[in-house]
Amino acid sequence: MNNIAGEEKVIHLQQGKGAKDRRIPVSDTLLHQLRLYWQGLHPIIFLFFKPGEDQPLHQSSLQKAYYKAKEDVGILKTGGIHALRHAFATHQLMAGMPLPELQHILGHKDIRTTVRYTHWLPHYQAMDGAQFDLLKQLEQQ
16 A cells, blocks of 8 residues: 555556556545545555455456446447546646656657647647646536
């Protein structure tokens, strides 16, 4: 549980995409939700684990939950869980996150890979410290 730094508002991601370690910014809303989750379950080794076992959730568990959630709300558009990564990147750019910061978060070696996200945002404008909190937006609806 040492991978979440609440004061700094970051998650220390170990061996993420490209086998790289990174520090990922976390919104206040997500930090709050993670604290509630921890208070309810008190995980010790793994934040997300198989009930009754000392094993982390397998990525297929997340994929199954994603597809079930899509089905439950009637989303018919094809696309897997990786679409969430694209949505995250697009929302961060819409909020004005600087490209180099997003490049770091996504683990892209080449900035051109990150720049591809801007083709959906013809009026992209970077702003220092910009970050989009989708969970907060959902709570307000």
